Amino acid sequence: MQLVLFFVLALLAVAGAVGVVLSKNAVYSALALLLNFAVLAVFYIMLNAQFLGVVQVIVYAGAIVVLFLFVIMLIGGQLAPDALTAGSRRPARVVALIAGLVALAGLAYGLVSGALAPQTGQVQGSGSVQAIGRVLFTDYLLPFELASVLLLVAMIGAVVLARKPTKS
Amino acid sequence: MVPLSWYLVLAAALFSLGLYGALSRRNAIAVLMGVELILNAVNINLVAFNRFIVPAAVNGQIFALFVLAVAAAEAAVGLALIIAIYRTRNTVNLEDADLMKG
Amino acid sequence: MPSDYLPILILIVLATVFAIIAMALPAVLGPSRKTKAKLEPYESGMVPYTDARRRFPVQYYVIAVLFILFDIEVIFLYPWAVMLRQLRLFGLIEMAVFLGILLVGYVFVWKKGALEW
Numbered sequence: 221m222q223l224v225l226f227f228v229l230a231l232l233a234v235a236g237a238v239g240v241v242l243s244k245n246a247v248y249s250a251l252a253l254l255l256n257f258a259v260l261a262v263f264y265i266m267l268n269a270q271f272l273g274v275v276q277v278i279v280y281a282g283a284i285v286v287l288f289l290f291v292i293m294l295i296g297g298q299l300a301p302d303a304l305t306a307g308s309r310r311p312a313r314v315v316a317l318i319a320g321l322v323a324l325a326g327l328a329y330g331l332v333s334g335a336l337a338p339q340t341g342q343v344q345g346s347g348s349v350q351a352i353g354r355v356l357f358t359d360y361l362l363p364f365e366l367a368s369v370l371l372l373v374a375m376i377g378a379v380v381l382a383r384k385p386t387k388s
Numbered sequence: 389m390v391p392l393s394w395y396l397v398l399a400a401a402l403f404s405l406g407l408y409g410a411l412s413r414r415n416a417i418a419v420l421m422g423v424e425l426i427l428n429a430v431n432i433n434l435v436a437f438n439r440f441i442v443p444a445a446v447n448g449q450i451f452a453l454f455v456l457a458v459a460a461a462e463a464a465v466g467l468a469l470i471i472a473i474y475r476t477r478n479t480v481n482l483e484d485a486d487l488m489k490g
Numbered sequence: 491m492p493s494d495y496l497p498i499l500i501l502i503v504l505a506t507v508f509a510i511i512a513m514a515l516p517a518v519l520g521p522s523r524k525t526k527a528k529l530e531p532y533e534s535g536m537v538p539y540t541d542a543r544r545r546f547p548v549q550y551y552v553i554a555v556l557f558i559l560f561d562i563e564v565i566f567l568y569p570w571a572v573m574l575r576q577l578r579l580f581g582l583i584e585m586a587v588f589l590g591i592l593l594v595g596y597v598f599v600w601k602k603g604a605l606e607w
Contacts, residue, residue: 226390230398237402240421241409253421256402260428263398265495266390267439269449272431275565279456283558284424284463290554291417291467295474315411320404327396351446352453353569357577357584360450364566365584367457368591371559374461375595378555379604381468382548457562464555471551 222266229266233259250288257281271349395436403429416470416480420463427459552604563592 236259239252257280264273356364406425413419431452438448474480530537570577570585577584599605 222390234401237405237425241405246415246417249418249421264435267435269435272449272452279561283561287463287467287554287558290551294551295480316404316408319407323400331393349569349572352449353573355446356450356569357581363454365587368588370461371562372591372595374464375559376598378464378468379552379599379602381472382551383604460558460562464558
């Protein structure tokens, strides 16, 4: 049952990613991205990370995709179709192919050497909000506070860059 | 129970697709979408390793949470940059935005 | 446990099936008379005065960005709120620092006039 579910969802996720990469219209790209993000939320739940699954829907599907759509609308819905296959960016495909092969090779190595042997059992609701809160606010205190600095910088940067330049 | 390697293969596929998108598209918005795909593939890896290697801990999920925050900040600033470039140069084509001084 | 989410899966499937039926049935059963009024984007609504794909003011983007960044802040607030009793005063101070840093950004944005319409 889980295997079938995994296959269907994996197919949907990859289809969404292919849609993002290949569709000529940026609006369709954003919608395919939405599909991909939503499917990933289900994967998080299957991996016993319920909190992350919900957060994925709230932040990615609910906010980031909307932001992308906003920008597409700001710039004008009918963007010039960017010719995907026009010669000069061909090296990109080679690089992507090599990266994919490297990832698969590392994976194969890990499987053969036994470093990735699954350890089952002893899972008791570790994806819960309590467990995350306990570790986040003790062991990961500094990254947590630095995250606020990151958000602050992003806020200032975005407002300064996007604001109309001629208003002083 | 789905084996760990399947999740890793899925993440590798999404990562490669995202990399391809980020490298091959000329539309700056589409490039940012490719970057988002890459970050999500990393998140799958983090959560899957967390689940299979150290199932009693949540460290991988917390890393994924931070990746999420970074992704949001990156999208915010990246899209603001695209708007700024569009305002001064009237294009979102990355190959036209090749001057340091607009 | 993942199996607890089966009802949600069933709900999603049911909603999808219902949407498909609701869209397919009128096309099959109803007569199709395409008059000009019926082909308007909003039948018996407002008269559209331009293409929907016109440009939007940049203010919308600024508001959306601020929404996302404060959304992340709220995401960090959830586990904190759940664990506040165990974390005691230390947790309160941590979150005060976190919120204080973000408050600086909020004040900056406000002073900069980015929230003015």
